[in-house]
Amino acid sequence: MAARIDDVARRAGVSTATVSRALRGLPSVAAATRTRVLQAAAELDYIASPSASSLASGHTRTIGLVTPSVSRWFHGHVIEGAERTLRAAGFDVLLHALMLDASMSRASIDPTVLRRRVDGVLVVGLPVSEEELAALEGLGVPLVFVGAGPPGHVRVHMDDVGAARMVVEELVARGHRRIGQVQGTPTHSVPWSPAVERAQGAEAGFAAADTVIDRDDRPVEHGDFSVEGGRAAAARLLDRDPGLTAVYAHSDEMAFGVLAELEDRGVRVPEDMSVVGIDGHDLGGLVGLATMAQDASGQGAVGATLVLEMLAGAAVGPDVLYPVTWVPRRSVAPVRTAAG
Secondary structure, three states: OOOOHHHHHHHHOOOHHHHHHHHOOOOOOOHHHHHHHHHHHHHOOOOOOHHHHHHHHOOOOEEEEEEOOOOOHHHHHHHHHHHHHHHHOOOEEEEEEOOOOOOOOOOOOOHHHOOOOOOEEEEEOOOOOHHHHHHHHOOOOOEEEEOOOOOOOEEEEEOHHHHHHHHHHHHHHOOOOOEEEEEOOOOOOOOOOHHHHHHHHHHHHHHHOOOOOOHHHOOEEEOOOOHHHHHHHHHHHHHHOOOOOEEEEOOHHHHHHHHHHHHHOOOOOOOOOEEEEEEOOOOHHHHOOEEEEOOHHHHHHHHHHHHHHHHOOOOOOOEEEEOOEEEOOOOOOOOOOOOO
């Protein structure tokens, strides 16, 4: 019969909880005790199982992952990076998906789904209300936000303000003066959400070019960060101002919708209209979409690593800011003059 954790505990003269902590290398076990436990485990050919370890330690070895979507590019890539990192460390993932409906509404976070079932929580691309934040904090476990998060909490995210400003600067540098925007959601979102910060960044870029771009030459529509929403927003923009020379969509998925609407209308890209997105979607290269790219999978991996470090008692900094990269593909070009 295979040895059990209580056999090791009796041989070493310690509790099963001490055996579990010693075998997992936790720092709360004295060196002499750890040596005695390891020796007893070797003598008995004991192999720890994840379930036995969890029962002895009081931990679940599971991390909760709260997200509004599993199908959208950013969320899917963050989840993939986080899950890969957690599984490599012997942790499972409990997915709590608050799926968005057609009106972009979602259910509220239910803390009872996570309570006593997880050792930590990753919140992925989800602006939360004050009530939801309080509920998550009330779980009493390490909490990390990826993609968006309230200031003062541990966050892994790109510089949405800076990236959006750089997109506007790239278009202005190419001579574009009538630039429409497809933003994510109306600005009643929480102030630290990507929708709000990308809008702020674009405004900063336009403000810097205020001597050459009039406010009336930069109309805005909202596309809810979806392909369908981007297409509908592009239709409204073009009906409103057919003289636009560029459209900046605040996500690549919305930019795909913009490209589809332009194609249906016979508007050539980039000859008649430049289109730029932001994110770095995998399919961007297939359609030649210029974009400001971020590493979503890497952010998920770092978020998961931070949760594990917090579980081990390490102090972690409040912010990990991921860099972005300008990817100038064929959808963007210098504005054409009447003569050219």
